[in-house]
Amino acid sequence: MYTHxxxxxxxxxxxxxxxxxxxxxxxxxxxxISNYLVDFGKERHLEVIQDEALNVIIKKPATIGYENAxxxxxxxxxxxxxxxxxxxxxxxxxDPLQLRIVGxxxxxxxxxxxxDNGIAxxxxxxxLDSKDIPHPALEVVITTEEETTMGxxxxxxxxxxEGKMLINIDSEEDRKLLVSGAGGIKVTQVLPIVxxxxxxxxxxxxxxxxxxxxxxxxxxIDKGRGNANKIIGRILSDLSAEIPFxxxxxxxxxxxxxxxxxxxAVILISANAAEKLKNKIDEWNSILQNELKASDxxxxxxxxxxxxxxxxxxxxxxxxxxxxxxxxxxNGIQSMSMEIADLVESSTNLGIVKTxxxxxxxxxxxxxxxxxxxxxxxxxxxxxxxxxxxxxFTENDYPEWPYNPNSTLRxxxxxxxxxxxxxxxxxxxxxxxxxxxxxxxxxxxxxxISIGPDMYNVHTIDEHLSIPSTLSNWKYFLSVLKExxxxx
Numbered sequence: 001m002y003t004h005x006x007x008x009x010x011x012x013x014x015x016x017x018x019x020x021x022x023x024x025x026x027x028x029x030x031x032x033i034s035n036y037l038v039d040f041g042k043e044r045h046l047e048v049i050q051d052e053a054l055n056v057i058i059k060k061p062a063t064i065g066y067e068n069a070x071x072x073x074x075x076x077x078x079x080x081x082x083x084x085x086x087x088x089x090x091x092x093x094x095d096p097l098q099l100r101i102v103g104x105x106x107x108x109x110x111x112x113x114x115x116d117n118g119i120a121x122x123x124x125x126x127x128l129d130s131k132d133i134p135h136p137a138l139e140v141v142i143t144t145e146e147e148t149t150m151g152x153x154x155x156x157x158x159x160x161x162e163g164k165m166l167i168n169i170d171s172e173e174d175r176k177l178l179v180s181g182a183g184g185i186k187v188t189q190v191l192p193i194v195x196x197x198x199x200x201x202x203x204x205x206x207x208x209x210x211x212x213x214x215x216x217x218x219x220x221i222d223k224g225r226g227n228a229n230k231i232i233g234r235i236l237s238d239l240s241a242e243i244p245f246x247x248x249x250x251x252x253x254x255x256x257x258x259x260x261x262x263x264x265a266v267i268l269i270s271a272n273a274a275e276k277l278k279n280k281i282d283e284w285n286s287i288l289q290n291e292l293k294a295s296d297x298x299x300x301x302x303x304x305x306x307x308x309x310x311x312x313x314x315x316x317x318x319x320x321x322x323x324x325x326x327x328x329x330x331n332g333i334q335s336m337s338m339e340i341a342d343l344v345e346s347s348t349n350l351g352i353v354k355t356x357x358x359x360x361x362x363x364x365x366x367x368x369x370x371x372x373x374x375x376x377x378x379x380x381x382x383x384x385x386x387x388x389x390x391x392x393f394t395e396n397d398y399p400e401w402p403y404n405p406n407s408t409l410r411x412x413x414x415x416x417x418x419x420x421x422x423x424x425x426x427x428x429x430x431x432x433x434x435x436x437x438x439x440x441x442x443x444x445x446x447x448x449i450s451i452g453p454d455m456y457n458v459h460t461i462d463e464h465l466s467i468p469s470t471l472s473n474w475k476y477f478l479s480v481l482k483e484x485x486x487x488x
Contacts, residue, residue: 012126017121020122053143055156073163085210168434172453174454177428179428190391195313198310227259228260240319251265253350257365332347344431401440
């Protein structure tokens with residue numbers, strides 16, 4: 001059992017995980033980590049390619065005896081979701097993560113850990129740095145912006161690769177083989193703001209939702225967790241029916257692919273309505289604590305008086321359109337698979353609401369393992385926007401990863417697992433975007449699999465990684481590489 005980070009760093013995988021945890025690598029801020037990977041490869045005299053999207057490809061020749069084995073593509077992404085609570089001074093642009101061991105788990109302190117997908121980078125670096133691990137020729141590709149746009153994988157030039165087998169290390173469940181994933185698209189509804197003058201002698205309050213667990217918008221969408229952006233819509237809709245108020249801003253969520261844990265709205269009311277507002281917030285605290293007692297027992301709505309220096313507010317029409325948007329934009333599970341038990345087939349997540357000087361942005365992450373259903377959800381979003389009087393646009397469309405019933409790679413992983421454990425490994429699909437689908441579209445005939453150690457509560461400040469699982473999954477990964485001689 002490892003009890004100190006210094007001990008943990010004695011293992012090559014964790015040594016590199018701790019090293020990259022010192023480097024800020026939020027999505028869109030990958031240049032430093034990308035350059036680190038380039039320098040790593042060059043220092044070891046390996047072939048290195050860095051493209052304009054800052055993706056890095058590092059190639060390592062086969063070890064002795066594996067010259068005729070098929071070339072293997074090892075793939076993961078270098079960026080991470082940057083989540084913290086409001087008020088936390090951690091600066092994801094420059095501060096290293098503060099790691100800590102609790103029992104047999106590795107955590108960051110009050111931030112996301114970045115095991116998604118730093119563990120793939122750590123596996124890759126440990127493998128590339130090794131001198132005694134048998135393996136075929138390797139083409140390691142570490143992509144950028146997976147957590148936001150999939151832009152790195154979409155920009156990769158397939159001409160750089162000879163391999164026809166890809167091992168993705170972006171799964172989050174040990175002792176399982178991931179063989180299929182959802183496609184996705186980002187949809188943004190844009191509400192132009194018409195500003196009005198704030199009434200005189202009004203009290204300003206912040207209505208702040210906090211205490212929700214959040215989570216990955218694909219992996220955790222079936223857990224029934226509260227979405228702070230949707231909840232604030234319900235509260236504002238209820239208030240608008242009983243208390244005259246003006247609305248000045250709404251802001252919630254930090255990433256479209258994370259279920260939002262916190263949302264804040266600033267409202268103005270007359271002094272004689274203050275007590276009624278406090279009573280309504282108390283009422284909503286009771287409602288939510290009842291509704292979410294199993295999924296989000298720490299949910300809380302705070303009401304805080306703020307300095308009334310608000311010079312402008314939404315007009316009544318803009319306010320009502322904003323509330324209607326929060327209420328009508330789809331969120332949550334839309335369909336379940338009829339072929340794979342308990343698999344979410346289609347879902348949406350209203351991940352970000354942001355007020356700017358000119359507009360309110362409502363950003364949603366749509367996922368489906370069925371392309372036509374993804375298109376249907378986009379059409380629904382377009383109709384909601386049109387009905388309310390908003391603009392709507394889409395971006396970051398990426399393909400689903402279909403199940404391959406004739407996968408040689410999957411059969412090899414199954415064989416090795418059964419030989420080592422005496423039982424069959426579980427085959428799973430996931431309701432999340434996996435870059436395998438993009439690479440399969442780019443490289444005809446590509447065979448893909450995804451593995452990874454146990455990690456929990458990814459995309460939240462409670463994200464943690466199992467140390468024993470990481471070690472056993474690494475051993476399994478190396479056993480498969482050793483068996484690659486028989487893959488021809």
